[in-house]
Every structure is written in C-alpha cells, then in structure tokens.
Amino acid sequence: MSTEQLIFEKGAPGRRAATLPELDIPLRPLESLLPADHLRAEPAPLPEVSEIEIVRHFTHLSQRNFGVDMGFYPLGSCTMKYNPKLNEDMAALPGFARVHPLEHESLTQGAIQLLFELEQYLAEISGMKRITLQPAAGAHGEITGLMLIKAYHEHRGEGHRNIVLIPDGAHGTNPASAALAGYKTVELRSDARGGVDVHHLEEVLAAHEGNIAALMMTNPNTLGLFDEHIVEIAERVHRAGGQLYYDGANANAIMGITRPGDMGFDVVHFNLHKTCSTPHGGGGPGAGPVGVAEHLVSFLPGPLPAYDAESDTYYWAENDPLSIGRVRANCGNFLVLVRAYTYIRFNGPDGLRHVSESAILNANYVMRALQDAYDLPFDRACMHEFVFSANRQKRNDVHALDIAKRLLDFGVHPPTIYFPLIVPEALMIEPTETETRETLDEFIGMMRQIARESIDEPEKVRQAPYTTVVGRLDQTLAARKPDLRWAGSAVSQPASPIPSRVR
Ligand SMILES: *Cc1c(COP(=O)(O)O)cnc(C)c1O
Numbered sequence: 001m002s003t004e005q006l007i008f009e010k011g012a013p014g015r016r017a018a019t020l021p022e023l024d025i026p027l028r029p030l031e032s033l034l035p036a037d038h039l040r041a042e043p044a045p046l047p048e049v050s051e052i053e054i055v056r057h058f059t060h061l062s063q064r065n066f067g068v069d070m071g072f073y074p075l076g077s078c079t080m081k082y083n084p085k086l087n088e089d090m091a092a093l094p095g096f097a098r099v100h101p102l103e104h105e106s107l108t109q110g111a112i113q114l115l116f117e118l119e120q121y122l123a124e125i126s127g128m129k130r131i132t133l134q135p136a137a138g139a140h141g142e143i144t145g146l147m148l149i150k151a152y153h154e155h156r157g158e159g160h161r162n163i164v165l166i167p168d169g170a171h172g173t174n175p176a177s178a179a180l181a182g183y184k185t186v187e188l189r190s191d192a193r194g195g196v197d198v199h200h201l202e203e204v205l206a207a208h209e210g211n212i213a214a215l216m217m218t219n220p221n222t223l224g225l226f227d228e229h230i231v232e233i234a235e236r237v238h239r240a241g242g243q244l245y246y247d248g249a250n251a252n253a254i255m256g257i258t259r260p261g262d263m264g265f266d267v268v269h270f271n272l273h274k275t276c277s278t279p280h281g282g283g284g285p286g287a288g289p290v291g292v293a294e295h296l297v298s299f300l301p302g303p304l305p306a307y308d309a310e311s312d313t314y315y316w317a318e319n320d321p322l323s324i325g326r327v328r329a330n331c332g333n334f335l336v337l338v339r340a341y342t343y344i345r346f347n348g349p350d351g352l353r354h355v356s357e358s359a360i361l362n363a364n365y366v367m368r369a370l371q372d373a374y375d376l377p378f379d380r381a382c383m384h385e386f387v388f389s390a391n392r393q394k395r396n397d398v399h400a401l402d403i404a405k406r407l408l409d410f411g412v413h414p415p416t417i418y419f420p421l422i423v424p425e426a427l428m429i430e431p432t433e434t435e436t437r438e439t440l441d442e443f444i445g446m447m448r449q450i451a452r453e454s455i456d457e458p459e460k461v462r463q464a465p466y467t468t469v470v471g472r473l474d475q476t477l478a479a480r481k482p483d484l485r486w487a488g489s490a491v492s493q494p495a496s497p498i499p500s501r502v503r
Contacts, residue, residue, distance in 0.1 A: 007057045011049035018051075064469055066413055067281070072439050074366075076385045076416035076428025077171065077222060079252050079274035080281065081359075086346060087278060087339035096338050101330035105315050112314035115331055116305040118341045119289075125344075125352070126248065126268045127261020128291030132301045133337055134328040138249050141269025141288030142177035142216070144301065144327045148267060148292060149214050149243045150181060151299040151324050161213040161241065165204060167196050169222045169420040174247060183213055190422060194378040195227040198236075205240045212242035218250050219263065220383035222420040222428070224363065226253075234264025243267065243296075251275045252432070253360060253384035256353025266293045276340035287336040298322040305331075358433035359384040362440060366431050369444045373451035377423050385430035387423050398454040398461045400425040405472065406453070406464035410446045 030039060049057075066073070073080035091097065099111050119131045135141040146164070153161045164178040167188045175185045186204055191197040196217070205212060215237045220226045227233065234244050246265035252275045254260075260268045272287040273280035280286055292300060302319035319325070331337070347355060360383050367376065367386040374388040390400040404414030404427075416428040431440055453461050465471060 007049065007054075008045075008047050010053050010057070011047045013048055015048045015050050015053075017049055017054045071411050071413065072431075072435060072443055073413040074415050074429045074431050074443065075413055076224075076387070076430040077249065077419070078281070078416065079249075079271070079384075079430060079432060080413070081252070081277055081432035082434035083277045083279050083339075084343065084346070087342045090342040091335040091338045096335065099334075101334070105313075109314050111334070112305050112316070113307075114341050115334075115337060116307055116314055118337055118344070119305060121341075121344045122270060122289055123291060125251075125255055125259065126246075126270070126291045127259030128268055129294040130297045130300060130304065131289050131291040132304065132327070133287070133289045134301050134326065134332045135269065135288040135290055136328055136333050137273075137284065137286040138247070138269055138271040138288045139173040139177060140327065141271075141290045142173055142245075142247065143180055144288075144290050144324075145245050145267040145269055145292075146177055146181035146183065146214065147324050147327075148290070148296050148299045149245065150183075151322065152243065152296055153213060155299075155322065158241065161211050163208045163211045164213055165201070165215040165237070165242070167217060167221065169194075169422050170216065171218065171222060171247060171249065172419075174216045174218075178216065188215075190223075193228070193380060194221070194223045194225040195229055196233055198229050198232065201233060201236060205236060210241070212237065212240045214243045214245050214267075216245040216247060218247035219260075220250050220253050220385075222250075223378055223387050223423070224250075224253075224382040224385035224428075224430075225378060225380060226383055230263045238264065249274055250384065253356055255356040256349060257356055261291075261293065266296060267291070272336060272340040276343040278336045278339040278343075285333045285336055287333045287340065289332070299324055301325060301327045355433050356384070359431075362431040362433055362435060363429070365437075366429060366440055366444060369440075370447050370451075373448055374427065384432070385428060387420065388427040388429065389423050390425035390427055393451065393454040393461075394425055396454050396458040398458045400427050402461045402464065403427060403447075403450055403454070406450050406461045407446060408465040409467045411467075412443060412446060 068080050068082055095110060099108055105112065115133055119133060122131045123129065132144065135144045150159075153159055162182075162184055164183040164185050165188055166174050166178065166185050168190055178185045186208065188204060189197040189200045215233070217227070217230075217233075219230055237244055244265040244267070246260040246263075246268040248260065248268050249271045251270060255275070268291040270276075270287075270289045270291070272278060272289065273284070278287070290300075298320040299322050300320070302323050303316035305314060306317035307314050344352065363382050363384050363386055367382055370388070371379070374393075375391045377387065377389050390398070390403055393399070393403065400417040404417050407414045415430070416426075418426055419428055420426060431443070450461060
C-alpha cells in the first residue's frame with residue numbers, strides 16, 4: 001500500500017475530470033479582477049486528473065475510514081450502534097432538509113410540531129419537566145446544565161456556592177465543563193463495588209458545607225456499573241443544598257427501565273447521537289438536549305416550542321425573563337433531532353426498553369465469555385458496557401494499547417483504552433444492542449486469540465497492526481506537528497503555495 005500513488009502524483013497536464021459548457025460571456029483578464037501583487041507568478045502545482053482517477057481516489061480514501069456500517073465498533077462510552085437508514089430517509093425529506101430556520105411559524109408548523117413532540121418524549125424518558133433542544137453535543141449540554149444550576153443558585157441569593165463534586169471515574173468533559181462554568185471541582189472516590197464511596201461523599205459535603213453547587217454523575221457510570229446508592233446520594237447532596245446533574249451519555253442502558261428524574265436528578269443531558277442512533281464520530285454533528293426539573297424551567301434557554309390547542313397551532317414561546325438566553329442559533333442541530341425523533345417513534349416505549357435490555361444482555365454476554373482471559377476489576381453484573389484490565393497481559397509486556405492495535409488486524413474497531421483512569425490498562429467495551437450473537441461470538445474469539453498470543457508470542461501483539469495502511473504512528477508528534485502537506489518529487493513544489501501575506 002505504501003507504494004500507492006498519491007493524487008498529486010496521478011494524472012497528466014491538461015487532463016480534466018469536469019466538462020463545462022462553452023463560455024458564453026467574455027473572458028476578462030485576471031489582472032482586471034485582482035490586484036497584480038495578489039496573483040501567482042506560476043500556476044499552483046495541482047493534480048490534473050480524469051474523472052475515473054478522482055472517483056477512485058476518493059472511493060479508496062473512504063474505504064480507509066472505519067465506520068459502524070463496515071464492522072463491529074465496541075468503543076466504550078461512545079455507543080457506536082447501528083444508525084438505521086430510516087432515520088436518514090426522514091432527515092432527507094425536503095420539508096425537513098430544506099426548511100430555513102427563519103421561515104415564518106405558519107410555514108414551519110410540521111417542524112415545530114416535531115420539536116414539540118420530541119421534547120415531550122425526552123421529558124418522559126428522563127423524568128424531567130421540560131427540555132431545551134438547543135445544545136449541539138453532550139459537552140455543550142453539560143455547560144448549559146451547569147449554567148442553569150448557577151442561575152438557580154444566584155437567583156436564590158446563593159451565588160457563593162462554588163464547588164462541583166465529580167466521581168473519580170467521570171468522563172473528562174465533566175470536570176472540564178465545571179471549570180468552564182467557573183466552578184471548583186472536588187473528586188469523589190469510588191468504593192470497592194465501583195460506585196460513589198458514600199462515606200467519602202459525607203466527608204466532602206461536611207468539609208465544604210454551604211458551598212456545594214452540584215454533583216455531576218453518570219449512572220450507570222463509566223465502569224458500566226449502576227450506582228446502588230443513587231437515591232441516598234441524591235438525598236444527601238440535596239440536603240447540602242446542591243443540585244444533581246445527570247450526564248446522560250449512558251442512557252442507552254436505562255431507557256424504559258428507570259429515569260434520572262426518579263433517581264433524584266435535577267438536570268439531565270442526552271447524547272442523542274449516541275442513544276438515539278444518529279451518526280457520530282469524526283466530529284459530529286450531535287445533539288445534547290438538556291432536561292430540567294420544574295424548579296429550573298424558568299432558566300432554560302429559549303425559545304421553546306409550544307402548542308396552542310384553541311387555534312391548533314405550534315409556535316415559539318417567548319423566553320422567561322429568568323432564561324439564561326440562547327446557547328445556540330436557531331433550534332439546535334435540527335436534522336439530528338429529526339433522526340432522534342424517528343428513532344423514538346419507530347421503537348416506541350416498549351421498543352426503547354427492549355433496546356436497553358438487549359444492550360445490557362450483550363455486554364454481560366461478552367464480559368462473562370471473556371472474564372477468564374482478562375482481569376475484571378469489578379466483578380458485578382454490568383449495564384451496557386464493562387471495563388477489563390490488561391494487567392495480566394502486562395506481565396508479558398503486552399499493554400491495552402497493543403491489544404487495541406491487534407484488534408485492527410481482525411477488522412474490528414478497538415474498544416476505548418486507558419479510560420476510565422481508575423482502572424489500570426483499561427479496555428472499555430460497549431457491544432451495543434444492534435450486534436448479532438454471531439458478531440459477538442466472533443469478537444470473543446478474537447479477544448481470546450489475542451490473550452493467547454500475549455502469552456505465546458507477545459512480540460506479535462506488540463508489533464500489530466499488520467493489515468492497515470499505516471502501522472503505529474507517533475501519536476504525540478502527529479498531534480503536535482501534523483504533517484498535512486504533500487511535497488513529493490513528481491511535481492516541483494514551491495516552498496509554500498500560499499503567498500506569505502495571507503499566511
Ligand atoms: C460522550 C460522552 C460525553 C460527551 O459527549 P459529546 O457529545 O462527545 O460532547 C460526556 N460524558 C460521557 C459519559 C460520554 O460518554
């Protein structure tokens with residue numbers, strides 16, 4: 001593969017991929033359009049290729065990418081489940097795809113109705129009173145939720161509350177969002193069963209009496225474990241005057257079974273791109289709606305979709321004076337919301353419960369089938385995901401990273417590794433409910449083979465992958481000094497094709 005020609009090395013002078021009609025207006029000299037010193041001295045060294053060359057180039061590039069439509073993708077915490085094509089069909093309907101966000105309400109009744117109903121569904125699923133659909137991602141939902149909590153405390157004259165409690169296994173966005181919202185974070189220890197250590201919580205609440213703003217949690221947590229003390233935890237934090245924030249990225253495990261509102265949470269964000277099967281990874285787009293309990297509704301960003309029964313019309317309601325204001329233009333990532341709406345309507349209440357039950361069943365099936373080959377730090381029934389440790393393999397100098405790289409040779413996306421931080425050599429596996437038993441069995445077979453190789457031929461695992469276009473990259477160098485420009489020998493390349501003035 002390394003000898004494959006790059007696009008810049010293909011083609012021949014004068015070759016074209018496009019055929020344009022003959023020019024029917026007078027051709028004006030470039031000098032009359034741009035100042036002379038903005039013009040190149042020489043033409044840019046661009047490839048001149050035929051249509052078939054360019055089509056093959058981009059098709060090959062697309063095949064180098066890995067997606068859930070290509071193979072198993074058990075990337076823990078990210079819920080890379082199959083995105084039904086029906087969602088795409090609905091999002092492509094011209095009435096949705098071509099609607100302009102500033103079109104008059106009278107012309108967008110269907111779109112507002114969809115958002116109005118989606119809000120009701122999400123409120124029902126989460127046990128919250130109302131939802132804003134504006135935030136564009138989970139982390140965006142987190143900062144929005146924390147701003148709501150801050151506005152609430154300030155409104156009550158308790159703006160001095162400056163501490164957000166976060167369990168030690170939390171997703172990295174949680175402390176980052178808290179810091180961005182101007183809070184100090186205090187880490188809560190996990191207990192031997194992988195939940196929040198309630199004694200430590202008590203100590204922390206006492207040490208910061210009067211200053212607790214909120215506790216941020218995901219339940220099930222990033223170990224894939226349901227916190228058995230959640231009701232007690234919620235009571236204690238509330239008694240200390242704090243609000244409870246639910247990071248709903250793991251909602252794939254609880255739909256139709258339990259609700260954050262019933263556990264005592266005040267604010268919830270959804271990751272619709274995870275839970276409600278809209279394509280994500282590689283940068284989105286996503287949607288991170290935020291739901292709140294009744295006492296926080298006034299602070300929500302608006303406008304919120306509303307319905308007037310008398311005239312049977314949908315409209316955008318004016319913001320409450322206490323609203324924190326907009327957090328995003330228009331109504332959020334509208335077509336992601338259309339996909340999520342489709343997913344919820346297609347499954348219905350029983351279907352959503354079945355989704356979560358199947359996700360939990362699949363995760364437990366894989367975990368139990370592999371627990372003799374890998375260390376399981378918390379040996380409990382898991383929810384939709386679980387975390388192994390490669391500690392045993394490490395004795396042969398095979399690390400979680402090596403196992404992840406070796407999986408690439410089997411055509412599988414690796415699990416999340418080295419997260420959560422509280423598990424050394426973590427392998428975080430989320431099979432999701434959309435995979436067949438055969439796929440899960442194949443994966444179990446691959447993981448067993450890698451466990452055997454780690455003992456019999458560890459060097460083989462350490463050198464993997466063997467089948468990919470590139471092997472192991474220097475990840476630090478790739479991130480800090482990305483080499484994005486092509487400079488080959490086939491075409492003479494000036495030092496920089498971009499004039500210094502605009503660089
Ligand atoms: C994915 C995830 C987030 C962040 O969501 P984004 O949509 O990527 O911003 C937060 N918390 C948890 C537990 C997650 O898995």
